[in-house]
Amino acid sequence: MTGPGPWPIGLVAEALAQAILLVVRPDQQASLRLVGLDGVSVFQPITAGDRLEVEVREIGAFGDLRRYACRATRGGGVAAVADVTVRA
Numbered sequence: 001m002t003g004p005g006p007w008p009i010g011l012v013a014e015a016l017a018q019a020i021l022l023v024v025r026p027d028q029q030a031s032l033r034l035v036g037l038d039g040v041s042v043f044q045p046i047t048a049g050d051r052l053e054v055e056v057r058e059i060g061a062f063g064d065l066r067r068y069a070c071r072a073t074r075g076g077g078v079a080a081v082a083d084v085t086v087r088a
Contacts, residue, residue: 004047004048005047006045006046006047007045007046007047007048009040009042012040012042012046012072012080013037013040013080013082015052015054015072016040016054016070016071016072016080016081016082016084017034017037017070017082017084017086019054019056019070020032020056020068020070020084020086022056023056023058023068024086024088028088031087031088032086032087032088033086033087034084034085034086035065035085035086035087036084036085037082037083037084037085038082038083038084038085039081039082039083040080040081040082041080041081041082042079042080043077043078043079043080043081044074044077044078044079044080046072046074046079046080050074050079051074052072052073052074052079052080053072053073053074054070054071054072054073055070055071055072055073056068056069056070057069057070059083064087064088065085065086065087065088066085066086066087066088067083067084067085068083068084068085068086069081069083070082070083070084
């Protein structure tokens with residue numbers, strides 16, 4: 001019997017977006033809203049139990065909008081990427 005299959009791309013994108021909460025000031029976290037996901041790509045199948053290291057880098061701002069480049073690696077290789085826009 002095999003285990004569960006790989007995560008759907010939507011779940012991977014959600015994991016990348018959630019990582020932004022770790023770099024945003026705590027006083028802004030309550031009002032943070034997801035606005036958009038762009039360039040979401042999964043390069044390796046990701047399954048439950050995989051250890052992902054997620055990097056988040058702010059790449060721009062316009063008013064209360066912030067854009068972040070998110071990248072997940074697993075075992076030294078890039079597993080997934082996404083550009084995430086949030087409203088602070």
